[in-house]
Amino acid sequence: MPNMDPKKCPMPVQEPDVRNKNFSEVALGYTYDMAVNEAKRCLHCKNHPCVDGCPVGIDIPGFIAKVAQEDLEGAYEILSASSALPAVCGRVCPQENQCEGKCIRGIKAEPVGIGRLERFVADWHRQHTSEQPKMPAPNGHKVAVIGSGPSGLTAAGDLAKMGYKVTVYEALHTPGGVLVYGIPEFRLPKDIVRQEIDGLKAIGVDIETDVVIGKTITVDELFEMGNEAVFIGSGAGLPRFMNIPGESLNGVYSANEFLTRINLMKAYLPGAKTPIQHAKRVAVVGGGNVAMDAARCAKRLGAEEVYIVYRRGMEELPARKEEVEHAEEEGIIFKTLSNPTEILGDDKGYVSGIVCQEMELGEPDASGRRRPVAKEGCTFTLDVDSVIMSIGTSPNPLIRSTTPGLEANSHGCLITKGEDGETTRQGVYAGGDAVTGAATVILAMGAGKHAAKAIDAYIRGKSQG
Amino acid sequence: MFKILEKQALNPTVTKMVIDAPLVARKAEPGQFIIYRASEDGERVPLTIADFDREKGTVTIIFQIVGGSTMELNALNAGDSLVDFVGPLGTPSKLEGLKKVAVVGGGVGCAIAYPVAKKLHQLGAEVHSVVGFRSKDLVILEQEFEAVSDRVEKMSDDGTWGDKGVVTAALEKLIKEGNQYDEVIAIGPLIMMKFVCQLTKQYGIKTTVSMNPIMIDGTGMCGGCRLTVGGKTKFACVDGPDFDGHQVDFDEAMHRGSMYRGFEARAREAECELLKKEVQ
Numbered sequence: 001m002p003n004m005d006p007k008k009c010p011m012p013v014q015e016p017d018v019r020n021k022n023f024s025e026v027a028l029g030y031t032y033d034m035a036v037n038e039a040k041r042c043l044h045c046k047n048h049p050c051v052d053g054c055p056v057g058i059d060i061p062g063f064i065a066k067v068a069q070e071d072l073e074g075a076y077e078i079l080s081a082s083s084a085l086p087a088v089c090g091r092v093c094p095q096e097n098q099c100e101g102k103c104i105r106g107i108k109a110e111p112v113g114i115g116r117l118e119r120f121v122a123d124w125h126r127q128h129t130s131e132q133p134k135m136p137a138p139n140g141h142k143v144a145v146i147g148s149g150p151s152g153l154t155a156a157g158d159l160a161k162m163g164y165k166v167t168v169y170e171a172l173h174t175p176g177g178v179l180v181y182g183i184p185e186f187r188l189p190k191d192i193v194r195q196e197i198d199g200l201k202a203i204g205v206d207i208e209t210d211v212v213i214g215k216t217i218t219v220d221e222l223f224e225m226g227n228e229a230v231f232i233g234s235g236a237g238l239p240r241f242m243n244i245p246g247e248s249l250n251g252v253y254s255a256n257e258f259l260t261r262i263n264l265m266k267a268y269l270p271g272a273k274t275p276i277q278h279a280k281r282v283a284v285v286g287g288g289n290v291a292m293d294a295a296r297c298a299k300r301l302g303a304e305e306v307y308i309v310y311r312r313g314m315e316e317l318p319a320r321k322e323e324v325e326h327a328e329e330e331g332i333i334f335k336t337l338s339n340p341t342e343i344l345g346d347d348k349g350y351v352s353g354i355v356c357q358e359m360e361l362g363e364p365d366a367s368g369r370r371r372p373v374a375k376e377g378c379t380f381t382l383d384v385d386s387v388i389m390s391i392g393t394s395p396n397p398l399i400r401s402t403t404p405g406l407e408a409n410s411h412g413c414l415i416t417k418g419e420d421g422e423t424t425r426q427g428v429y430a431g432g433d434a435v436t437g438a439a440t441v442i443l444a445m446g447a448g449k450h451a452a453k454a455i456d457a458y459i460r461g462k463s464q465g
Numbered sequence: 466m467f468k469i470l471e472k473q474a475l476n477p478t479v480t481k482m483v484i485d486a487p488l489v490a491r492k493a494e495p496g497q498f499i500i501y502r503a504s505e506d507g508e509r510v511p512l513t514i515a516d517f518d519r520e521k522g523t524v525t526i527i528f529q530i531v532g533g534s535t536m537e538l539n540a541l542n543a544g545d546s547l548v549d550f551v552g553p554l555g556t557p558s559k560l561e562g563l564k565k566v567a568v569v570g571g572g573v574g575c576a577i578a579y580p581v582a583k584k585l586h587q588l589g590a591e592v593h594s595v596v597g598f599r600s601k602d603l604v605i606l607e608q609e610f611e612a613v614s615d616r617v618e619k620m621s622d623d624g625t626w627g628d629k630g631v632v633t634a635a636l637e638k639l640i641k642e643g644n645q646y647d648e649v650i651a652i653g654p655l656i657m658m659k660f661v662c663q664l665t666k667q668y669g670i671k672t673t674v675s676m677n678p679i680m681i682d683g684t685g686m687c688g689g690c691r692l693t694v695g696g697k698t699k700f701a702c703v704d705g706p707d708f709d710g711h712q713v714d715f716d717e718a719m720h721r722g723s724m725y726r727g728f729e730a731r732a733r734e735a736e737c738e739l740l741k742k743e744v745q
């Protein structure tokens with residue numbers, strides 16, 4: 001008998017007033033019983049629309065059935081057939097727009113907690129498996145992967161399992177991409193990312209940190225070094241600013257800088273060697289996951305008031321629903337329908353306030369969202385001593401500007417032919433944010449999977465031909 | 466890990482290290498920089514490449530001991546290793562085609578000015594170096610500058626070395642003597658570069674400065690290194706560190722450079738305490 005509870009089993013979490021002062025994980029994860037019970041809410045409907053909602057097509061009813069039968073290793077096997085990073089995706093995927101958004105239980109009540117179950121199964125596996133991964137038999141071919149974010153790690157893992165000798169080149173000193181420098185510990189514990197990376201090393205993947213492709217080594221040189229193909233998973237790391245007055249005042253950060261100081265450099269820890277401003281009143285400009293992360297980090301650093309300043313309405317916030325809810329619970333103040341026009345400074349060059357224009361929603365624009373338009377004569381000023389710009393990022397031009405034949409579109413995104421990730425340069429494949437612009441972990445992972453297959457086919461074709 | 470092959474104190478506050486970093490040495494050019502971390506929990510710190518030897522695979526860095534992170538670096542010795550050493554970052558200085566150049570270096574900035582002077586000399590340019598220090602005991606690279614310059618003007622604030630006065634005085638003297646420079650390249654404290662630019666602007670001489678703002682990644686990812694140049698935002702780590710000095714907003718750069726001064730002072734104290742404990 002399915003469990004007909006209209007509501008998802010709630011996720012145990014740290015209390016808002018406790019967690020907004022620490023960096024430990026907010027959501028604590030289901031217990032065994034909760035997971036099994038929640039799994040029983042799946043009706044195993046005929047058309048399983050959830051699977052269509054999943055960018056990598058995980059057999060969702062299949063893995064959930066295994067959880068209901070208490071065969072967790074079986075559930076993990078199903079998950080890992082389609083996803084390289086279930087512990088990560090279970091935590092950070094925008095499930096409400098994907099699998100859970102399509103779940104038929106969601107029509108009348110709450111959908112099945114697919115993300116929470118995914119996380120549970122992946123965590124359970126990590127904690128209970130003692131099996132050492134087996135070293136695949138080498139096939140004698142070499143591939144280079146640029147970037148160690150979800151797309152690069154996935155491509156590397158899949159290729160290594162096929163027997164390729166894979167080297168991942170990472171510009172920063174710690175591998176993981178956005179998973180380590182962007183998404184905070186309280187949402188994605190770095191131990192999980194580390195274990196994923198250790199798993200890759202155990203199957204023979206080499207990870208070379210401190211190598212900036214395009215500077216230290218070029219793509220051409222990667223081929224000269226004997227690599228038969230190159231996968232570019234360099235992400236979209238270049239921060240945008242608004243180009244409004246006052247953006248160079250002290251206390252104005254890009255979200256990338258703010259989050260990198262905190263997550264990669266651990267500036268939040270006492271005695272950290274990397275500095276960060278502990279502001280009292282902070283305005284975060286933007287409404288995506290990045291903005292929520294920045295706002296919640298600022299709160300945890302001790303800010304009394306943290307504002308999200310966003311030019312559209314609450315409904316339009318692009319962040320995951322759960323992040324918005326968590327942010328609200330933690331006391332983040334939402335100033336929606338507000339657009340900054342100027343950052344004010346004191347005589348020493350530090351931020352003292354931000355001037356915002358009130359907005360209202362007009363006609364839908366090309367993206368289908370209603371376009372915000374200025375409300376004549378309505379402005380207000382927030383007293384803040386820090387402003388964090390979180391209005392998007394674009395791909396870094398470093399690689400394409402040093403790689404002849406590699407073409408990008410007007411947004412700086414690498415041009416690829418279809419989902420194989422084949423670029424305009426022979427033997428070079430790309431995927432993730434470097435191709436799509438800032439998107440999601442699951443799409444980056446999916447792109448890595450497709451590219452790994454395509455690279456394998458390309459190298460096989462070459463060696464036969 | 467990147468091994469320290471040599472360490473030498475150039476003066477009481479400036480140290481030179483030769484690092485085993487073949488990949489960086491292979492590509493390094495004057496004007497570029499590296500980012501190091503001395504330890505696993507260390508800060509990422511940018512330093513301009515002072516010299517390199519492609520055959521030996523080594524990169525030379527010269528740094529002033531100013532804050533916790535440079536103190537941590539200075540506590541290491543030949544035989545020890547740095548956990549991270551990434552580069553070469555930034556765009557190389559554009560020196561080709563220059564026939565006569567004045568290279569102005571101030572303080573530890575001379576460590577960055579020297580490879581530029583050397584490269585110009587190798588390219589066959591006439592090099593006039595103007596180097597300034599606070600006093601005689603802080604002088605570095607004197608012979609090196611002599612070796613690659615057609616003329617060296619030496620200045621010190623207190624008159625204990627060369628002429629007493631600031632580098633701009635010596636530069637103005639050279640200009641007034643009728644020296645026609647294709648370009649002036651100024652590297653040193655922001656305030657020095659600002660005044661050099663004010664001077665050269667009067668004479669209409671193109672001036673390049675090397676900026677060293679606060680950085681984290683050094684690849685264009687954080688925007689922490691941004692500067693206003695010609696009214697536009699530029700990222701020093703990828704668009705520079707060399708910029709047209711007449712376009713740089715130096716006052717803003719000075720404000721931004723002071724962002725973490727309080728933190729730096731505390732870090733310096735903490736590092737001193739640590740060193741004291743280790744000595745005991």
Ligand SMILES: Cc1cc2nc3c(=O)[nH]c(=O)nc-3n(C[C@H](O)[C@H](O)[C@H](O)COP(=O)(O)OP(=O)(O)OC[C@H]3O[C@@H](n4cnc5c(N)ncnc54)[C@H](O)[C@@H]3O)c2cc1C
Pocket residue numbers: 092093094146147148149150151152169170171172175176177178179182183184211212213214233234235236237259289290293320396398399431432433434438439440441442444
């Ligand atoms: C703060 C934040 C929160 C987010 N929250 C979510 C979320 O909740 N859910 C979700 O699905 N998505 C989220 N995202 C988006 C998601 O993280 C990205 O879409 C995803 O990480 C993209 O993966 P990627 O592999 O393409 O690139 P990245 O993760 O960006 O990794 C690229 C890597 O390549 C390296 N690199 C770049 N250039 C070079 C070079 N020249 N040489 C060597 N290495 C290089 C970079 O240093 C980096 O490590 C968030 C992003 C941010 C910034």
Ligand code: FES
Pocket residue numbers: 679680681682683684685686687688689690691700701702703
């Ligand atoms: S140092 Fe981060 S963008 Fe320049």
